[in-house]
Structure formats: structure tokens, C-alpha cells
Amino acid sequence: MPIALFLLITLNYMIASVRMADTGVxxxxxxxxxxxxxxxxxxxxxxxxxTTNRLVFDGIEYISPDREGTDRLIREFVSSTGSRNKTVIAVEEKFGKTECQLDDEVQFSSDRKFSAVRVRNGDSYDTVVVGAWPFLRDRASNPEGIEERLSALAGRGLRSVVFFSGHGGKLHEGDDISLPDSLEVIAVVSISDEVxxxxxxxxxxxxxxxxxxxxxxxxxxxxxxxxxxxxxxxxxxxxxxxxxxxxxxxxxxxxxxxxxxxxxxxxxxxxxxxxxxxxxxxxxxxxxxxxxxxxxxxxxxxxxxxxxxxxxxxxxxxxxxxxxxNFRALPQAIVEGKRVVTGMRDILRLYLMRNFTLAFIVLVLLICLNRTPMLPIQNTLYALLTVSIMAFFMTIWAKPSDNRDLVLPKVIRYVLPTAVTTTVFALFIYWYFGWCGFVGSSGFENAVTGMMDSVDLSRDALLDKLEIKQDDSSWEHAVSSSAMVYFLIVAGIMQTFLLFPVCRKLSVDGEPTTDRKPQILAVLMLLLLAALCFVPMICIRVTSLFMFPLEQWLIIIAAAIVWFIVTFLILRGKKLDRITDAFDGWIRVILDRNFRKEAEKLSSEDVEDE
CATH class of the missing domain: 3.40.50.1000 (HAD superfamily/HAD-like)
Structure with missing residues (x-):
């Protein structure tokens, strides 16, 4: 069910988006x-x-002895500059504005780290340059003591801007910016930004x-x-x-x-x-x-x-x-990201384990032996009980965890060994129930009679319902296929205890889960399977599965328990590491190649933007 996989991954992202929106992202x-x-x-x-980005004027240190003239130049600058950033606004709130006629301007740039204006002052001009000291100090005519003042302000956590007078000098030569060679430092203004x-x-x-x-x-x-x-x-x-x-x-x-x-x-x-x-x-x-x-x-x-x-x-x-x-939302966004990847990893483990298992079974039964492994309705039941319902709740219950490694290689390290053991045991069940002597035995005949009576069908009608050809007297395939489907469902549900171990001893990586909801859901799925299998109207008329007597069910359950133990030991003992390592390496090579292509594409886009 690839459509359901895409749907659940989309649902996983949607839940994360809603949670992140609630936190302010x-x-x-x-x-x-x-x-x-x-x-x-x-x-x-x-x-x-x-900081909160709420800038407030803190103080001014006059360098020029003409304080009145300095205040006038500051007002002229804040009144005429087009660089209306928060620093300028903070200074304007302190000194106010004045009427003046702008003659020329250099607006603030993050590259230049300064801005400048030239305004008319009667028959003459005033030139005011404002910016960061390291980018203008080489033009300062009176740099003595400025470094110490700025260092003292920085030590108090204040940002500072230096005001210069260019004494009416021009700001441009043609289209090029050309500040006056000699700039007089007139004041150092300090701005506070609330922590x-x-x-x-x-x-x-x-x-x-x-x-x-x-x-x-x-x-x-x-x-x-x-x-x-x-x-x-x-x-x-x-x-x-x-x-x-x-x-x-x-x-x-x-x-x-x-x-x-x-x-x-x-x-x-x-x-x-x-x-x-x-x-x-x-x-x-x-x-x-x-x-x-x-x-x-x-x-x-x-x-x-x-x-x-x-x-x-x-x-x-x-x-x-x-x-x-709301900067506080960023750590929470990282937590939600970890939760999304955890949920996606669990969903992929469930779906890919089932898909790999089906692929292996189809390869053996359908391609090699020309036998249909299961009917579409049986496949639907298998997917519903082992994947769809489980994956839906895994999406909702996902917990954040350390997910710095790539998702797919980690998933494959679980999926491949588990799919291989599941396939081997499923094929064993298929062989055992088809050719172990159950078909034709008194237990088998009693089961067939019980099925006919429970759904009020003749033997021919029952054959038709189980999709066995009327002229085919052999029940082996129908019985073995049903037994295999039952085993796959039981094993698929039991893998929950591998993915979410209840204690350290049952954990593949030594880290048990503290959340008991997945295990409770697995138990409910097993009870639901039991209920479905012992309701003839559903088992026979809907899913076309054979109804086994209790002693045959015990064989299926025993096989599932042995499968669980073998799979657990293989996963914990890393018996198939060579195969998974090879697959892991192949995936990483492909991903690395794609990442390099993406990086080259971004670099080329940056060059075009420049």
C-alpha cells in the first residue's frame, strides 16, 4: 500500500506543522x-x-567642544537620511528632527557599515558621516582616545555609532562614493539593546x-x-x-x-x-x-x-x-523535527518490512512455483492489521530521539534481516500445512464441515468462495496460503515488541521504550485478529481464509514465537551485517552524489545572483 505510506508520512509532517505553529513557528x-x-x-x-531588537538611546559622548553644533548636525542627519533603521530612529527620538534640504546622500550598507548626508546650511553645506569606527577610523582627523571610549561602551554591552563632520565635503565623484579625506569625530552615541x-x-x-x-x-x-x-x-x-x-x-x-x-x-x-x-x-x-x-x-x-x-x-x-x-520556539522546532524523523522511521520500518517480505514470497511462490501467494482481500487484511493501523498511531505517538544519522540506512538495517527471517518462516508454514498430512485428515474434514455449516454453504459453494477451481480436488494451496497469511499477520503484529521493547533484555540496541501504548495496541491487534478468525461470516465470506482448528493455530503461534526469538537474536547479534553494510554503503554513495549535485546547483545559483 504505497499510497497509505505517502499519506501517513504526509500526516506525520502535518501534525508536526500544527505543533510547531502552536509554538510560534x-x-x-x-x-x-x-x-x-x-x-x-x-x-x-x-x-x-x-537581544529583543528594541533599541534605545543610552548616551552621547561629545568629542567636539561645540555641543550645540554637534546636536544640530545629528538632527540634520536623522531628518534627511533615507537609512531609516532602528539605530537612526532611536537617535531621532532623543534629538528630534529639523527642517533641512538634502543635497546628496550615501545610504547605509552592510558592506560599507556607514551612511552619510550632505545638506544645505544657508549658503554653505554640512556633511555628516555616521557608522562603525573600524570602517571609518582611517579617515578620522582626531582619532585619539576613540578606541578606548568604544571599548568601554562595548564592555557594558552597548552598541555604538560614531558621528563625523565632513565640513561640507562632497560624497560622490561622478557615480563613485568619495568621502572627504579628513573627517572630524564630533560624537560617540551609545545604543542599548535589551537582553x-x-x-x-x-x-x-x-x-x-x-x-x-x-x-x-x-x-x-x-x-x-x-x-x-x-x-x-x-x-x-x-x-x-x-x-x-x-x-x-x-x-x-x-x-x-x-x-x-x-x-x-x-x-x-x-x-x-x-x-x-x-x-x-x-x-x-x-x-x-x-x-x-x-x-x-x-x-x-x-x-x-x-x-x-x-x-x-x-x-x-x-x-x-x-x-x-519568539526565539524560544526554535529549540521546540528542533524537538518537533526529531519527533517527525522518529515517526517517519517507525512508519518506514513497518511498511518496508512488509513490502520486502511480500517481494521475497512473490519471488518464490509466484515466479518460481507459479502459485498465487494470497488473494487481494487477504493482502488487504495483512496490511490493515500489521501496518496501516499501527503506523497511524505510531505517527501520533512518536517521541523525539537522536536522529543525526540518515533515516534510510538505519531502517534497512532492521528491515532486511527481519524480512528474510519472516520469509523463511512463512514459506515453512506454507510447506508444512500443504504437505504435512493435515489436508485429508479427520481434523481437516471436521474443519471443512464446520465451515460449511457455519456459513450455510455446500462443499462446491465453499470451494468457490475460497476461490478453488471446481475441478480441483486439492485443498493444499488454499490451506497452506491461509496458514501463511495468518502467520504473516501474527509475526507482523509481534514485530511491535522488537521495535518498542518493554525491557532492556528484549531490546536490540539495549534501549527499551518507556511508552507502553505500542505494546497495548499490538495486543489489541492480536485480539482483533482472533475475533476475525473465529467469525465465519468475516473469515470465509469476506477474507476467503480457511478456518483452522485450535491445534493448528497453536502450530502457527509457536512458529511466530520461534520466529520472534530467531529474529531478535539475529538483529542483536548482527548476523546479516555484511548484507546491510553493503546496502547502507550503496545508499550513502547515492545520497552523497545527490548532495554534491545540489551543492553545485546552489553555488551556480549564487554566482548568477551576484
Whole structure:
């Protein structure tokens, strides 16, 4: 029933989507649910994750002795600039606006890290440049003491911007940006960003799950480090700036990207390079960002995450969006991802074990012996009791677990040995009931008579109902096929105790489950099978199965118990590891080839975008 398999996997994703929506995650790519379960590294911008992104003016340190003139230049800048970011708004709320005529402008860019305006002031011009000190200090005419002031502010966890006066100088030469050669530092403005009250708890939940956290910010790395101290986030912190990264060799860059956890003054392309480096070194990366400068890194990561208050560009390329900027929802999304993969793994084990078993049986009986293994209605009953009902509830009851390895190889390691033992025992049952002397015995005749009486059918009518040709006096195939179907159903239900062992001794990998619902469901399925098999109207008229006496049922049950023990010992002893290892290796080669093609495709798309 491949259609049911697709339906249940879709249902698995749908349940996860609803659960994630309840926690505040808007899914834009359904496959990201599964991808979240593999995440071992979370890269994030400081803003909106560690902090709330509510920027407030903190203070100003005047460098120019003309404080009144400095305030006027600040008002001219916030009144005329087109770079209406939250820093500008915070400064505007403190100093207010003024009427002025804009002559020229350089808008803020994440690459440049500064913005500038030139406005008319009567018969002259005022030029104001605002930005990050490392990108403008070489043009400063009075740099003395600025580094120390900025370091002190960063140590308090404050972000800072430096205001310069260009004394009316032009901003462009033709179409090229050309700042005045000599810029006078007139003020240093500090901005505070509120630390999230639950930041420590969220970061701790990541570290407890074994997930590496890396903060990649455009702010000063010392500011990010100070915020970590203010939030009392434990752990060793290794810090580096974008300037130092840019000067590194590719080998040193990769090593630093892996070892460092705080990156400051990072340009957009550097953020992308860090994510790409981590991916090349085997990390599964989720990137959380909010601005246009995060778009490239969000797109490069295996899982891209944006916050609701972020730019539209960031949200458009993200796989999921944190509604209301609820960063707490991200650890919960990872948990849901693990739950989805667990449910999908259990569903695949149930379905593939049955499908492989049927394939092997068809190969032997239909192709080699020209015998129909079972009727379509019997196959339906087999699927319903062993797979469909069980898989539906497995989807709902799935628990998060460690799923960092690929799903399919792990599934095949269970499916192949189990399918092989099930096929061997099923064929044994088929042979035993067809040629062991049961057909034609007094027990057999009594069973046939009981079946005719229970459904009020003649012998010929019963033959027709069991789809035995009227001129065929041999019952061997009908009896052996029915016995085999019964065994397959019992064994299929009993495999639940292999997948969800009740104790350590019955666990293949030594890890029992604490959830008793799967075992209870298995017992109910066995009781349902018993009820169906002893109701003649269903057993004969609906499923066309032979009704065996109790002593024959005991043989089927005994065979199922022996099958369980043998399968358990093989799985635990890894007797078929050579076969499963070969299949595992083949799958990994195919997946690796596909991943490489996808990476090359993404790289070519990035080149085209540039």
C-alpha cells in the first residue's frame, strides 16, 4: 500500500506543522521539519535572538567642544537620511528632527557599515558621516582616545555609532562614493539593546542538546561578549572580528570557523562564508537572521530561519519564520523535527518490512512455483492489521530521539534481516500445512464441515468462495496460503515488541521504550485478529481464509514465537551485517552524489545572483 505510506508520512509532517505553529513557528518549507532534527550547529545574529531588537538611546559622548553644533548636525542627519533603521530612529527620538534640504546622500550598507548626508546650511553645506569606527577610523582627523571610549561602551554591552563632520565635503565623484579625506569625530552615541530575559535558558537548552551555538553579528565582538556576560550565559567564548577573518588563509579560516563562537563586525559575504565552511566540514547548520545582510547566509544554511520583525527579503528565503520574534520556539522546532524523523522511521520500518517480505514470497511462490501467494482481500487484511493501523498511531505517538544519522540506512538495517527471517518462516508454514498430512485428515474434514455449516454453504459453494477451481480436488494451496497469511499477520503484529521493547533484555540496541501504548495496541491487534478468525461470516465470506482448528493455530503461534526469538537474536547479534553494510554503503554513495549535485546547483545559483 504505497499510497497509505505517502499519506501517513504526509500526516506525520502535518501534525508536526500544527505543533510547531502552536509554538510560534511558521513553516514555509515542509522538508525543514525533518531537517531540523539533524541540526548540530545554530548560527545566529545577535539581534532578535540574544537581544529583543528594541533599541534605545543610552548616551552621547561629545568629542567636539561645540555641543550645540554637534546636536544640530545629528538632527540634520536623522531628518534627511533615507537609512531609516532602528539605530537612526532611536537617535531621532532623543534629538528630534529639523527642517533641512538634502543635497546628496550615501545610504547605509552592510558592506560599507556607514551612511552619510550632505545638506544645505544657508549658503554653505554640512556633511555628516555616521557608522562603525573600524570602517571609518582611517579617515578620522582626531582619532585619539576613540578606541578606548568604544571599548568601554562595548564592555557594558552597548552598541555604538560614531558621528563625523565632513565640513561640507562632497560624497560622490561622478557615480563613485568619495568621502572627504579628513573627517572630524564630533560624537560617540551609545545604543542599548535589551537582553532577552529567557536568553540564558534558551542557549542552555541548545547546549544540553549537544548543539553548537555561533553568534555572527555586524556589531563589535566585544559588545556581543559583554551581552553574554550580562545575560550570565556560561561557557568558554572564543571571539574574532571580520577584519581578522578576511586576512586568513582558507585553511585557517575553516579552523577558526569551527572553533570560534562569537564573530563580530561581519560583512554579509563573511557570514555566508562561515556557514559554507561549517557545511563543508560536516556540520548541519541552521542560520537565524533578521536583516537583508543575513539573506545570503540564511540561504546557504541547510535550515534558514528568519524572525517576523526582520526584513521581507530575509523572510522570503527562510524555511521557517519565528512569529512574534519568539526565539524560544526554535529549540521546540528542533524537538518537533526529531519527533517527525522518529515517526517517519517507525512508519518506514513497518511498511518496508512488509513490502520486502511480500517481494521475497512473490519471488518464490509466484515466479518460481507459479502459485498465487494470497488473494487481494487477504493482502488487504495483512496490511490493515500489521501496518496501516499501527503506523497511524505510531505517527501520533512518536517521541523525539537522536536522529543525526540518515533515516534510510538505519531502517534497512532492521528491515532486511527481519524480512528474510519472516520469509523463511512463512514459506515453512506454507510447506508444512500443504504437505504435512493435515489436508485429508479427520481434523481437516471436521474443519471443512464446520465451515460449511457455519456459513450455510455446500462443499462446491465453499470451494468457490475460497476461490478453488471446481475441478480441483486439492485443498493444499488454499490451506497452506491461509496458514501463511495468518502467520504473516501474527509475526507482523509481534514485530511491535522488537521495535518498542518493554525491557532492556528484549531490546536490540539495549534501549527499551518507556511508552507502553505500542505494546497495548499490538495486543489489541492480536485480539482483533482472533475475533476475525473465529467469525465465519468475516473469515470465509469476506477474507476467503480457511478456518483452522485450535491445534493448528497453536502450530502457527509457536512458529511466530520461534520466529520472534530467531529474529531478535539475529538483529542483536548482527548476523546479516555484511548484507546491510553493503546496502547502507550503496545508499550513502547515492545520497552523497545527490548532495554534491545540489551543492553545485546552489553555488551556480549564487554566482548568477551576484
Amino acid at each position: 511558521l513553516l514555509q518549507n515542509s522538508s525543514s521539519v525533518e531537517s531540523m532534527s539533524h541540526v548540530d550547529t545554530v548560527c545566529m545574529d545577535k539581534t532578535g535572538t540574544i 532577552r530575559p529567557d536568553c540564558k535558558e534558551i542557549i542552555q537548552s541548545f547546549t544540553e542538546a549537544g548543539i553548537d551555538i555561533k553568534v555572527i553579528s555586524g556589531d563589535d565582538p566585544e559588545t556581543v561578549d559583554a551581552i553574554f556576560k550580562i545575560a550570565e550565559i556560561p561557557g568558554e567564548r572564543k571571539i574574532i572580528s571580520g577584519e581578522k577573518l578576511a586576512a586568513m588563509s582558507p585553511e585557517d579560516f575553516d579552523k577558526t570557523a569551527l572553533e570560534t563562537n562569537i564573530f563580530g563586525r561581519m560583512r554579509p559575504e563573511q557570514k555566508e562564508q562561515v556557514v559554507d565552511s561549517l557545511r563543508r566540514q560536516g556540520r548541519y547548520v541552521a542560520m537565524v537572521g533578521d536583516g537583508i545582510n543575513d539573506v545570503r547566509s540564511i540561504k546557504k544554511a541547510q535550515v534558514g530561519v528568519a524572525v517576523q520583525s526582520g526584513s521581507g527579503a530575509a523572510r522570503s528565503v527562510a524555511d521557517m519564520v519565528l512569529m512574534n520574534d
